[in-house]
Amino acid sequence: MTAVLFDMFGVIACHQPADACARLEATAQVPGKDFWDSYWGLRQPYDRGDQSGPEYWRTVADSLGVSFDERRTEALIAADTASWSEVDAEMVQFIGELADGGTRIGLLSNIPEELAAHYEKHQPWLRNFEFLAFSCRIGHAKPEPGAYTWCSDAFGLAPEDVLFVDDRQDNVRAAEALGMRAHLFTSLATLKPALAESALRPAGG
Known part of the structure; x- marks a missing residue:
C-alpha cells in the first residue's frame, strides 16, 4: 500500500x-x-x-x-x-496519527460547495490530507469513475497502489472496478487490520 x-x-x-x-x-x-x-x-x-x-x-x-x-x-x-457537521473524534485522531506517521492520505467526498466551505472553515484536521477531492470542485461524484481516477492522478500513483475506504458498497465496487484496492468501512477496529494487511501486500498483488 x-x-x-x-x-x-x-x-x-x-x-x-x-x-x-x-x-x-x-x-x-x-x-x-x-x-x-x-x-x-x-x-x-x-x-x-x-x-x-x-x-x-x-x-x-x-x-x-x-x-x-x-x-x-x-x-x-x-x-x-x-x-452533516458532526464528526467522529476517534477517526479524526486516527487520521492525524496516519499523517504524522508518514502515510499518504487523500480525501474523496460527495459534498456540495456550501458544506465543503463549512468544513474547510471549521475542521482544521482536513489539513492532514494531501488533497481534498470534493465532488463539487472536481466535477465527479462517486461512484462515477472520474472521481477515482482524479484521485489516483492527484496521488501520482497507479490505481492498484491506492487503498480506498468507504462505507457504501456501491462506491467500494466502483473503485475496485478501476483497479483500486478497497475496504468497506464498518469501524476503526476493522479498518486497522485492513490497512496493515494492505501495507504488506505488493502492488498489484
Whole structure:
C-alpha cells in the first residue's frame, strides 16, 4: 500500500442524526418519504457542483409540487449543512496519527460547495490530507469513475497502489472496478487490520 483514500461521511464524519433530519423536514414543511426521495434522488448534480444550493432546492421543491421562497431556501441550506457537521473524534485522531506517521492520505467526498466551505472553515484536521477531492470542485461524484481516477492522478500513483475506504458498497465496487484496492468501512477496529494487511501486500498483488 502506498496511499489511502478516505471517504468522509460515514467514515470520518457522521451521517445525519434523526433530530437533524426532523429539522430538515420541518423547515421544508414536507415530512417523510416524499421529502427524502426528492432530497436523495436529485442530489448528485448538487454534489457534483452542477447546481448551487438554491438551484438544488428549487428542483427539490418542483419535484414535491411546492415552492420555497428565498428565506426558506436559505434556512434549508443552513439546516442541511448543520445536519452533516458532526464528526467522529476517534477517526479524526486516527487520521492525524496516519499523517504524522508518514502515510499518504487523500480525501474523496460527495459534498456540495456550501458544506465543503463549512468544513474547510471549521475542521482544521482536513489539513492532514494531501488533497481534498470534493465532488463539487472536481466535477465527479462517486461512484462515477472520474472521481477515482482524479484521485489516483492527484496521488501520482497507479490505481492498484491506492487503498480506498468507504462505507457504501456501491462506491467500494466502483473503485475496485478501476483497479483500486478497497475496504468497506464498518469501524476503526476493522479498518486497522485492513490497512496493515494492505501495507504488506505488493502492488498489484
